[in-house]
Amino acid sequence: QKEVEQDPGPLSVPEGAIVSLNCTYSNSAFQYFMWYRQYSRKGPELLMYTYSSGNKEDGRFTAQVDKSSKYISLFIRDSQPSDSATYLCAMTLYNQGGKLIFGQGTELSVKP
Amino acid sequence: DVKVTQSSRYLVKRTGEKVFLECVQDMDHENMFWYRQDPGLGLRLIYFSYDVKMKEKGDIPEGYSVSREKKERFSLILESASTNQTSMYLCASRRTALHFGDGTRLSIL
Numbered sequence: 101q102k103e104v105e106q107d108p109g110p111l112s113v114p115e116g117a118i119v120s121l122n123c124t125y126s127n128s129a130f131q132y133f134m135w136y137r138q139y140s141r142k143g144p145e146l147l148m149y150t151y152s153s154g155n156k157e158d159g160r161f162t163a164q165v166d167k168s169s170k171y172i173s174l175f176i177r178d179s180q181p182s183d184s185a186t187y188l189c190a191m192t193l194y195n196q197g198g199k200l201i202f203g204q205g206t207e208l209s210v211k212p
Numbered sequence: 213d214v215k216v217t218q219s220s221r222y223l224v225k226r227t228g229e230k231v232f233l234e235c236v237q238d239m240d241h242e243n244m245f246w247y248r249q250d251p252g253l254g255l256r257l258i259y260f261s262y263d264v265k266m267k268e269k270g271d272i273p274e275g276y277s278v279s280r281e282k283k284e285r286f287s288l289i290l291e292s293a294s295t296n297q298t299s300m301y302l303c304a305s306r307r308t309a310l311h312f313g314d315g316t317r318l319s320i321l
Contacts, residue, residue, distance in 0.1 A: 134310070142314055143312035144255075149308065188255070196243075196306075196308055197243050198243075199245065199257055200310055205254060
C-alpha cells in the first residue's frame with residue numbers, strides 16, 4: 101500500500117464547476133500538508149500549506165484536512181480553463197526539513 | 213518569493229556521457245532535493261541534502277551522485293548516462309513548504 105493515494109484522473113469538468121481533489125494517507129504521523137499545481141512542462145507550484153485539521157481558504161481554493169480520517173481535499177470554486185493542470189498533494193512529518201511524500205497527481209481539465 | 217533556478221530547461225546527451233545538472237536557490241534554505249518525474253510514476257526522490265557537503269540517498273539513487281559545496285547550489289551528476297535516465301528532473305528547496313524549479317527535460321540518446 102502506498103503511503104499516499106491520489107486518484108490520477110483525468111478529471112474533466114465544465115467551466116464554473118466546483119472541483120474536489122482528494123488524497124488519503126496511511127501514516128498518522130504526517131502533520132503538514134501541501135497542494136501543488138503543475139502546468140505542462142513546468143515545475144510544481146505551491147498552492148496551499150496547511151497544518152491543523154479544518155479548512156484553509158485562499159481565493160477560489162480551499163484546503164481541507166481531516167486527520168482523524170487521514171484524508172485531505174482541495175476544492176476549487178468557479179473553476180476556470182486556466183485551472184487545467186495536474187494537482188499534487190504532499191505531506192511531511194516536520195514543519196522544517198525532511199522529505200515530502202507526494203501523491204501521484206490528478207490531471208484536471210476545465211472545459212470552456 | 214523563493215526562486216529555484218535550474219541551469220537548463222532542455223538537454224540532450226549521449227549514452228555514457230557524464231552529465232551535470234545545476235540548481236541554485238536564493239532563499240538561504242538548508243534543505244535541497246533532486247527529483248525525477250516520469251508519466252505514471254509520479255515524483256521520485258533521487259537525493260537530498262540537509263546542509264553543505266551533506267547528502268542523503270532518496271528512493272532511486274542508483275546511477276546518480278550529488279554535490280553541495282555551497283549552501284545555495286545543489287548539483288546532480290549522472291555518472292554514465294543511460295537511456296533509462298531520460299526524464300524530467302526537478303530541483304527543490306525547503307524551509308517549510310517545498311519550492312521547485314521549472315525542471316530540466318533531459319534526453320539521453
